[in-house]
Amino acid sequence: MTAEHTQPTGAESAGTSSCGCGGNHKLSDACRARIVALRKDYPQSRAALLPALHLAQAEYGYLPRPIVDEIAELLDLLPIQVQEVVSFYPMFQNSKVGRCHIQVCANIACALGGARKLVRQIESKLGIRPGEVTPDGRFSLAEVECLGSCGTAPVIQLNNQPFIERVTAEDIDRVLQADDPLQIGREAPEISMIPDGVPAYLLPPNGQALRTIDNYLAQGGYQTAQKAWREMQPEELQEIVKNSGLRGRGGAGFGTGMKWTFMPKESQKPCYLAVNGDESEPATFKDRQILQRNPHQFLEGVLIAGRAIRAQAAYVYLRGEYVTPYRILMEAREQAYARGYFGDNIMGTGQKFDVYVTRGAGAYICGEETGMMESLEGKKGQPRKRPPFPAASGLWGCPTTVNNVETMTHIPAIVRNGAEWFKTMGTEKSTGNTLFGVSGHVRRPGVFELPLGTPLREIIEKHAGGTPSGRPVKAIVPGGVSMPVLTADSLDVRMDHDSLQKAGTLLGTGGVVVMDDSVCVVRAAAVIARFFRHESCGQCTNCREGTAFLYRLLVRIEQGDGTAADLDTIAEVCSFMEGQTICVLSDAAAWAAGNFLKRFRADFEQHIRDKRCPFPDSFEM
Numbered sequence: 269m270t271a272e273h274t275q276p277t278g279a280e281s282a283g284t285s286s287c288g289c290g291g292n293h294k295l296s297d298a299c300r301a302r303i304v305a306l307r308k309d310y311p312q313s314r315a316a317l318l319p320a321l322h323l324a325q326a327e328y329g330y331l332p333r334p335i336v337d338e339i340a341e342l343l344d345l346l347p348i349q350v351q352e353v354v355s356f357y358p359m360f361q362n363s364k365v366g367r368c369h370i371q372v373c374a375n376i377a378c379a380l381g382g383a384r385k386l387v388r389q390i391e392s393k394l395g396i397r398p399g400e401v402t403p404d405g406r407f408s409l410a411e412v413e414c415l416g417s418c419g420t421a422p423v424i425q426l427n428n429q430p431f432i433e434r435v436t437a438e439d440i441d442r443v444l445q446a447d448d449p450l451q452i453g454r455e456a457p458e459i460s461m462i463p464d465g466v467p468a469y470l471l472p473p474n475g476q477a478l479r480t481i482d483n484y485l486a487q488g489g490y491q492t493a494q495k496a497w498r499e500m501q502p503e504e505l506q507e508i509v510k511n512s513g514l515r516g517r518g519g520a521g522f523g524t525g526m527k528w529t530f531m532p533k534e535s536q537k538p539c540y541l542a543v544n545g546d547e548s549e550p551a552t553f554k555d556r557q558i559l560q561r562n563p564h565q566f567l568e569g570v571l572i573a574g575r576a577i578r579a580q581a582a583y584v585y586l587r588g589e590y591v592t593p594y595r596i597l598m599e600a601r602e603q604a605y606a607r608g609y610f611g612d613n614i615m616g617t618g619q620k621f622d623v624y625v626t627r628g629a630g631a632y633i634c635g636e637e638t639g640m641m642e643s644l645e646g647k648k649g650q651p652r653k654r655p656p657f658p659a660a661s662g663l664w665g666c667p668t669t670v671n672n673v674e675t676m677t678h679i680p681a682i683v684r685n686g687a688e689w690f691k692t693m694g695t696e697k698s699t700g701n702t703l704f705g706v707s708g709h710v711r712r713p714g715v716f717e718l719p720l721g722t723p724l725r726e727i728i729e730k731h732a733g734g735t736p737s738g739r740p741v742k743a744i745v746p747g748g749v750s751m752p753v754l755t756a757d758s759l760d761v762r763m764d765h766d767s768l769q770k771a772g773t774l775l776g777t778g779g780v781v782v783m784d785d786s787v788c789v790v791r792a793a794a795v796i797a798r799f800f801r802h803e804s805c806g807q808c809t810n811c812r813e814g815t816a817f818l819y820r821l822l823v824r825i826e827q828g829d830g831t832a833a834d835l836d837t838i839a840e841v842c843s844f845m846e847g848q849t850i851c852v853l854s855d856a857a858a859w860a861a862g863n864f865l866k867r868f869r870a871d872f873e874q875h876i877r878d879k880r881c882p883f884p885d886s887f888e889m
C-alpha cells in the first residue's frame with residue numbers, strides 16, 4: 269500500500285556487486301580526473317560534489333564508503349560531509365542495487381494510470397518487494413515519487429537511463445526477460461503541442477525540435493541576445509520585462525522584471541543567475557519539453573537575463589532523473605560555446621559570461637530556491653532562513669537571482685517584440701502564454717502552449733480530449749499537487765492568477781491533474797500526502813511531523829479505520845503547518861490535504877460511516 273523509498277538491500281549478502289570490482293573499491297583514473305576537472309566550474313570545490321557523486325555512481329552502481337572517502341579527498345572535504353549528502357538524496361545509493369534497478373513512479377498521475385499493477389507484476393515475477401534485490405543481483409525494485417513525465421504515465425526508469433513511458437504489462441515482461449534490459453530503449457512520445465490558432469513563441473512548430481544551433485540561428489536566434497549585450501543597458505532590459513507583466517513560471521508567480529531590480533547596481537562580489545529546472549512536483553512536466561525541443565531559446569533567455577542582472581555566470585539546476593533533457597541541453601550549450609555566445613569574450617563584446625549545468629539527485633525540496641542554492645553548493649538541499657534574500661546573499665553569499673526554465677524562455681520573445689506585444693496575450697495581470705501540462709484521466713495528456721486565462725474546461729475538454737471513460741470529471745488539481753484541489757463546479761474558471769485565487773486555489777506551475785468520478789479522493793489525497801511526507805527536509809518540526817501525521821490519518825480513513833474526530837484532527841494539523849516553517853513545503857502539504865477534506869468532505873464521511881472505501885472502481889494506491 270505504501271510506497272517506501274527504501275534503499276535496496278540483499279545483493280551484498282548474495283555476494284554480487286553492481287560494480288564488479290571484487291570488493292577493492294576504487295575509482296578509475298579517468299573518473300578521478302573528471303572529478304578533479306569539475307572543480308574549476310565552481311568558485312568552491314565543494315560545489316562539484318553532486319556531479320562527482322553522479323560520476324562515481326555511474327561507474328560503480330552505488331557509493332560504498334571507500335568511494336565516499338576518495339571523493340572527499342578529491343574535493344577537500346571530510347568524509348562525513350560527503351556521506352550526509354549521499355544519504356540526503358534519493359538518487360544516491362549507499363548500498364548495492366541490482367544491475368538493473370527498476371524505479372516505478374507511484375505518484376498521482378502514474379497511480380491513476382495503473383502503476384500499482386506494474387509493481388505487483390514485477391513483485392510476482394521477480395519475487396522481490398520494493399527495496400529488495402533479486403538473489404542473483406540482476407534486478408532491484410523501488411517505488412519513486414514523480415519522475416516529471418506525468419503526461420506519459422505510467423513511467424519507469426531503469427538505472428539512470430532515459431525513461432520508459434506509457435508502460436504496459438508487455439513492456440515489463442520485455443524488461444524482465446531481456447538479456448540486457450538496459451539496452452531496451454524507446455522513442456519518447458511527442459506530447460507537447462501548439463493548439464490551432466495560438467500565436468506561440470515557447471514551443472517550436474508542432475512536430476519539430478529546434479535542437480541545433482544552425483536551425484535556431486536560421487530563425488533569428490541569438491540576435492536578441494546580441495542586441496542586449498551590445499546595445500542595451502541592464503536597466504533597459506529590466507524595464508521591458510517589468511512592463512511586460514511577465515510573472516515567474518516556477519510556481520509563485522512573482523514579477524520577473526521586478527525581481528531583477530532587486531539585484532545591486534554595483535557589487536564587490538560577483539552576481540549570479542541560478543536557473544531552476546528541478547521540476548519535481550507531481551503534475552509538472554513542462555520545462556522538460558522546452559529543454560528537449562527548444563534548448564537554444566532557453567539558453568538565449570539565460571544570456572539576456574544574465575545581462576539584465578549583471579551576472580558573471582548562470583548555474584542551471586536540472587533534476588537528476590532528466591537524462592535526455594540533460595544530454596540535449598549539454599549539446600546545445602556546447603554548440604553555443606563553440607559559436608562564442610558563452611565564454612570569455614561573448615559575441616565579441618569583450619565580456620565574460622558562463623553557463624554551467626548541475627544535475628540534482630531526486631530531492632523535490634531542491635526546487636525551493638534556497639534549497640536549490642544549498643544543493644548547487646554541494647550540500648544537503650535544506651532551505652535557508654530568509655532574510656537575507658538571494659538578491660543580497662545567494663549562491664556562495666553573492667547576489668543571486670533565481671528564475672525558472674520556462675521564465676527564461678519567454679525572455680528573448682519579450683525583448684525582441686516588446687512589452688506591449690506580450691500584453692496582447694493572456695489577461696491584464698497574467699500576461700503572455702504559458703505551458704499547461706495535463707495528466708490523469710484525459711484522452712490526450714500533454715503540454716499545451718496557451719494564453720494565460722484559457723478556461724480550464726477548454727484545456728481539459730478541447731485540448732486534452734476529456735475523460736477517456738466518458739465519465740464526468742470529479743476533481744482537478746490545477747497547478748501541481750501543492751495547489752488546492754477544485755471540484756467539477758469550477759471547470760469554467762479561467763487559468764490565470766486572479767481567477768484561480770478567486771476560486772480558492774492558485775495557478776502554481778500550471779500542471780493540471782484530472783480525476784474522473786471513479787476516483788476515491790481520499791486515496792488521491794493520501795498519495796499526495798505521501799509525497800510531501802517523503803520530501804520534507806526535516807528541519808522544521810511542524811513540517812516533519814505534520815506531513816507524516818497527515819499521511820497516516822488519510823491512509824487510516826481510506827482503509828475504513830477512521831473516526832469523525834480524525835477529520836477535526838486533519839484540520840487542526842493543517843493549521844499548525846501553515847506559516848510556521850522555514851519554507852512553504854509545509855503550507856503546500858497542508859493546502860493539499862486540507863482542501864481535499866474541505867471540498868470532498870462527504871466522501872471522507874462516507875468512508876468513516878461505511879468503514880470501507882466506497883469507490884470499488886478507483887485507481888489503486
Ligand SMILES: Cc1cc2nc3c(=O)[nH]c(=O)nc-3n(C[C@H](O)[C@H](O)[C@H](O)COP(=O)(O)O)c2cc1C
Nearest residue numbers: 516517518544546547548635636637670671672675
Ligand atoms: C518546495 C518547493 C519546490 C519548488 N520547486 C520548484 C521547481 O522545481 N522549479 C521552479 O522553477 N520553482 C520551484 N519552486 C519555486 C522556487 O522557489 C522559485 O520561486 C522559482 O524558481 C523562481 O523562479 P520564477 O520567479 O521564474 O518563477 C519551488 C518552491 C517550493 C517551496
Ligand code: SF4
Nearest residue numbers: 805807808811849851
Ligand atoms: S518547511 Fe519542511 S521542507 Fe521546508 S525547511 Fe521546513 S522541514 Fe524543510
Ligand code: FES
Nearest residue numbers: 373378415417418
Ligand atoms: S511521472 Fe509519475 S506522477 Fe509524474
